[in-house]
Amino acid sequence: xxxxxxxxxxxxxxxxxxxxxxxxxxxxxxxxxxxxxxxxxxxxxxxxxxxxxxxxxxxxxxxxxxxxxxxxxxxxxxxxxxxxxxxxxxxxxxxxxxxxxxxxxxxxxxxxxxxxxxxxxxxxxxxxxxxxxxxxxxxxxxxxxxxxxxxxxxxxxxxxxxxxxxxxxxxxxxxxxxxxxxxxxxxxxxxxxxxxxxxxxxxxxxxxxxxxxxxxxxxxxxxxxxxxxxxxxxxxxxxxxxxxxxxxxxxxxxxxxxxxxxxxxxxxxxxxxxxxxxxxxxxxxxxxxxxxxxxxxxxxxxxxxxxxxxxxxxxxxxxxxxxxxxxxxxxxxxxxxxxxxxxxxxxxxxxxxxxxxxxxxxxxxxxxxxxxxxxxxxxxxxxxxxxxxxxxxxxxxxxxxxxxxxxxxxxxxxxxxxxxxxxxxxxxx
Numbered sequence: 001x002x003x004x005x006x007x008x009x010x011x012x013x014x015x016x017x018x019x020x021x022x023x024x025x026x027x028x029x030x031x032x033x034x035x036x037x038x039x040x041x042x043x044x045x046x047x048x049x050x051x052x053x054x055x056x057x058x059x060x061x062x063x064x065x066x067x068x069x070x071x072x073x074x075x076x077x078x079x080x081x082x083x084x085x086x087x088x089x090x091x092x093x094x095x096x097x098x099x100x101x102x103x104x105x106x107x108x109x110x111x112x113x114x115x116x117x118x119x120x121x122x123x124x125x126x127x128x129x130x131x132x133x134x135x136x137x138x139x140x141x142x143x144x145x146x147x148x149x150x151x152x153x154x155x156x157x158x159x160x161x162x163x164x165x166x167x168x169x170x171x172x173x174x175x176x177x178x179x180x181x182x183x184x185x186x187x188x189x190x191x192x193x194x195x196x197x198x199x200x201x202x203x204x205x206x207x208x209x210x211x212x213x214x215x216x217x218x219x220x221x222x223x224x225x226x227x228x229x230x231x232x233x234x235x236x237x238x239x240x241x242x243x244x245x246x247x248x249x250x251x252x253x254x255x256x257x258x259x260x261x262x263x264x265x266x267x268x269x270x271x272x273x274x275x276x277x278x279x280x281x282x283x284x285x286x287x288x289x290x291x292x293x294x295x296x297x298x299x300x301x302x303x304x305x306x307x308x309x310x311x312x313x314x315x316x317x318x319x320x321x322x323x324x325x326x327x328x329x330x331x332x333x334x335x336x337x338x339x340x341x342x343x344x345x346x347x348x349x350x351x352x353x354x355x356x357x358x359x360x361x362x363x364x365x366x367x368x369x370x371x372x373x374x375x376x377x378x379x380x381x382x383x384x385x386x387x388x389x390x391x392x393x394x395x396x397x398x399x400x401x402x403x404x405x406x407x408x409x410x411x412x413x414x415x416x417x418x419x420x421x422x423x424x425x426x427x428x429x
Contacts, residue, residue, distance in 0.1 A: 042320055044070045046096035047077045050147065050306060051327070052336030059327045066319060085111060091313035093320050097144055099305040102134050103383040105143070112143040113310040118321040120145065126330065127345045130380040135307050138221065144307030145324050146345035148336070150273030151374040152209060152301045154183075154294045155280060157287060158363060160197055160268040164190035170365060173294040180210070180238050183297040187247035190268070197268045198249035201261070203242040204398045205253050209271055210235040211391075212301030212381070218391055218419065219384035225423040227390055228416045236394065236415075240401055240408045250402060259283035271296055273303040274343040274371045281361055291362050293370045300374035305345065347376060386426035393418035 042063075060068045071092070073080055078101045084091055097105060105112075116124075120142055124132050127146050135144035154173070161168040166186050167176045177183050187199030200206060211217065211232065218227040226232075242248045251258045251267055253276075261267030263284040270276065280291065308324040310317050326332070333344035334352035349355060350372040358364045384390075397415035400406040406414070 040066050042066045042068050042094060042315065042323060043090075043092040044068055044094040044323075045073050045077075045081070045092040046070075046308075047098075048072055048074055049340060050096050052332075052339035052342055054339050055327060055332045055336050058332070058335075059323065062326060063319075063323055066316060068323065091311050093311060093314040093316075094324060095309055095311060096147065097135075097307045097309050099134065099150075099307070100388065102144060102307060103387055104385045106135075106137050107385050109137045109141050109143050111312055113312060113314060113317045113320075114141040114143065115145060115310065115321065116140075116142050118310070118317050119325075120321070123325060126348060128347065128375055128378070130302070130378050131305060131345050133380055134383065135309075144309045145328050147306045147308055147328060148304075148333070148342045149345045149375055149378075150275060150302050150304030150343060151371045151378060152212075152271055152273050152296045152303055153367075153370045153374060154269060154271050154296055155276065156269040156292055156294065157265060157290055158292045159287075159290045160194065160265045161190070164193045164197065164268075166190055168292070170292050170294050170370075173292070177294065177297050179298050180241075184242055184245055184247060187242075188245055191247055194265075196266045198247050198266070199269050200242040200248045201251050201253060201258060201267045201270050203239045203248040203250075204395060204402055206242065206271065207235060207239045207395060207398055208391075209296070209301045209303065210238050210298075212303065213296075213299045213379065215379045215381050217381050217383055218387050219382075219423065219428050221382050222429075223384070223427070224429045225390070225420055227394070227419045227423070232394070233412070236398070236412060237408075239398060243402055248402065254279065263287050274367070275304060275341050277361075277367065278341050288361055289363055293362055293365055293367060295370060295374060300378050302378045305343070343371065343375070345375075347372070350375075384428070386423060386428050389426060390419050390423050390428070393422065 131146045136142050158168045167173050214231050216231050310320045314320045330346040330348035334349040334354040336342040338354040355368040394415045397411040401411045
């Protein structure tokens with residue numbers, strides 16, 4: 001079975017949400033690293049599927065001296081990297097960092113080279129601003145160059161929408177389903193004619209996307225808990241509305257039921273990142289050519305996307321920067337997209353031939369026409385090191401609303417109380 005990008009992301013999300021931020025912050029403080037790599041070799045670590053194969057091969061060939069030694073690290077990548085940091089030896093010169101882990105690494109910026117000290121200022125403007133900000137400390141150090149991003153869009157079944165009396169042409173969907181209220185109203189109409197076709201695959205799964213459409217999350221830049229404020233309550237209420245309207249399919253994305261529902265029409269829509277296209281394509285058999293793409297209701301969000309960093313252990317930081325600069329230039333990001341749907345973080349790549357290809361799976365649409373504008377318009381939101389851990393009670397409590405175990409207000413009160421306690425333990429005011 002092909003390993004999907006969703007599977008590759010899952011381990012990192014579990015690590016952050018499981019509270020390992022504390023372990024990371026304390027464990028990586030100990031001691032200083034020892035440079036062990038000879039100057040004739042640069043060690044590069046990444047996880048399976050994190051880099052396009054042809055780009056990796058070409059980069060290794062392009063830099064024969066120092067030689068690049070690539071290691072593909074399976075399992076819990078973040079934890080293995082932390083363990084290696086703590087051990088003080090065999091630390092890679094260059095390493096990937098998953099987007100969901102970058103915030104927890106920023107307090108340990110001293111473990112990485114500030115890329116601005118090796119020439120990054122000349123190319124940072126080539127990448128979407130909000131993604132660079134994710135790898136930037138509050139005092140301005142940049143520890144990572146973006147490998148990719150995950151702009152979202154609405155994936156939907158054109159045939160199911162048509163039979164349900166909904167707009168089906170992508171331009172009309174974009175015009176008529178501009179907001180979540182519009183989307184939910186369409187779901188109510190669809191259910192009338194097709195009770196098994198629930199337009200929201202899983203309301204709790206939608207929550208992160210709605211939060212990601214805003215400019216604030218759970219902790220402010222001055223390290224204050226703001227998870228009880230209106231922007232989070234609005235995201236909460238949006239998700240609960242889908243439950244209340246009974247258009248929530250309660251079908252977790254990536255599950256066997258989700259895979260089957262995509263083909264059978266019981267999951268007629270999904271809002272997800274560009275890389276979700278591979279998951280949908282791998283899942284379906286009979287609905288090839290019936291899928292379409294439209295902008296995310298209420299605006300774009302980002303889900304996923306990673307970085308390459310240079311560790312302070314690097315034998316030759318300047319050369320290491322030349323390697324990641326080459327690997328992540330627009331031409332190579334376009335090749336990585338062609339290789340494995342690794343969506344470019346450089347807007348200049350969006351005009352490359354590899355991204356201008358019409359996709360028969362989406363009825364001849366050119367996906368970049370939807371994902372490109374979304375990528376450029378994703379809002380900039382500060383993500384604190386404690387953000388993932390603080391967010392978890394909200395997701396857990398939404399499931400109690402979904403199951404009927406609690407009312408929305410009771411679950412909200414519980415979520416805020418638990419989140420505040422976690423925030424306090426993480427040093428948030």
